[in-house]
Amino acid sequence: MNRRLLIRIVFPVLVFSLLTACNKDENRYVFIWDQTFGPGSALDVAMAADSGIVVCGTSSGKPFLKKITRGRVVGTDCTMERAGSFTSCWSDTASFVVAGSSQGSLLLAKIDKMGELVWDTLIDGSFYIDVASMARRNDDTFVVVGSARVDSLRDGVSGLLFVGFDIDGKIIFTEELVETTSIFAEGMAMDGNGNIYLPMTRRWGDDNPTAGAAKFSAELHKIWESELYNNPNYGAASMDIEYDDGMLYMTGRTETLRKEEVVNNSFVVALNPSSGVDIWKSYREKSNTGVDVTIVPDLGLLVLxxxxxxxSLADPVDGTDMGKIRMFNGCDSYSTTEIGASVKVYYDQSLLIGGARGGSIFVALKGTDLIDEF
Incomplete structure (x- = not known):
């Protein structure tokens, strides 16, 4: 073949291949939709009954809730006139129920679809509360667990505050779990029988925290508590837990060395919900902490x-690494201001994520079609 003709044929093919590869790489970091909403952080995201988005968190140091319509317009907007944050939200077609904290007390509230506060209540525990996790029972009542954050360094012993209430704000029960060691639980899961699963972290005085999990009956009797393998030279913490199809999945962090410096290392573990025995455990990202875990249909187990x-994606059966989805190009986990907090599977099977970007509330929808192998 004529050399000049060969070049004329091959060169356009190479250029096309390079452009296609570049476009694919650029598209890897494109969101289906994303929005920032001013100073603060989205701490929980959820799907609304009409395919919209519900997001709650802290805005300029105050608890907020927003409902974003299917047309991506803010339809409900409520920011409370008190310090604190909402860390868990639920909605139906008429209202929103939120749980969080305000100056160390457990904060519960109901907000109507116009953004007006229907009721709110503060419940004090014998310890400081930073975060609340909420689940809805089969009888349309709610259970919330209030806890200090694992990273909080306060005098005294931290425990757990369990509260049951209905949608009208009536408190059904309150019960504290306080022991000789500090206990933390920043997430919560519930099965169809009302059993409660907590990502349990313990800390003895000034010792390193240890990661574990616990199961409570619907009547709040502890059924089991298990401790994951914890190297006493390093700290570890459990952050979130998910019950799915007879399996229990939990994520969090342990510590490892990075260039002779101790850094966080995220993990995910599968547990037997009947016994708490771990089935498999996988370490995911250095300089990182797993904060949310969920099952994505036809894709696998996802850790945010x-x-x-x-x-990070894993096979839910054995924990095999199935790749990862990167949100931002060139983002350095060691020194970033892009901080994730919550993930859900949206109606169209995209990922609904919430957190903070550059110090601002950040909410986005991300496709799951571009997965890095490494």
């Missing part, structure tokens, strides 16, 4: 890592 919103 705090730094850079990196989504």
């Amino acid at each position: 890592n705090r730094n850079c919103f990196v989504a």
Whole structure:
């Protein structure tokens, strides 16, 4: 073949291949939709009954809730006139129920679809509360667990505050769990029988925290508590837990060395919900913490890592690495201001994520079609 003709044929093919590869790489970091909403952080995201988005968190140091319509317009907007944050939200077609904290007290509230506060209540525990996790029972009542954050360094012993209430704000029960060691639980899961699963972290005085999990009956009797393998030279913490199809999945962080410096290392573990025995455990991202875990249909088990919103994928059967979804190009987990907090599977099977970007409330929808192998 004529050399000049060969070049004329091959060169356009090479250029096309390079452009296609570049476009694919650029598209890897494109969101289906994303929005920032001013100073603060989205701490929980959920799907609304009309295919909209519900997001709650802290805005300029105050608890907020927003409902974003299917047309991506803010339809409901409520910011409370008190310090604190909402860390868990639920909605139906008429209202929103939220749980969080305000100056160390458990905060519960109901907001109507116009953004008006229907009721709110503060419940004090014998310890400081930073975060609340909420689940809805089969009888249309709610259970919330209030806890200090694992990273909080306060005098005294931290425990757990369990509260049951209905949609009208009537308190059904309150019960504290306080022991000789500090206990933390920043997430919660519930099965069809009302059993409660907590990502349990313990800390003895000034010792390193240890990661574990616990199961409570619907009547709040502890059924089991298990401790994951914890190297006493390093700290570890459980951050979130998910019950799905007879399996229990939990994520969090342990510590490891990075260039002779101790850094966080996210993990995910599968547990037997009947016994708490771990089935498999997988370490995911260095300089990172797993903050949310969920099952994505036809894709696998997904762990949202705090730094850079990196989504790690694993086979739910044995924990085999199935790749990751990167949200931001060039994001360094070691020094980022892109901080993930919550992930859900949206109606169209995209990922609904919430957190903070550059110090601002950040909410986005991300496709799951571009997965890095490494």
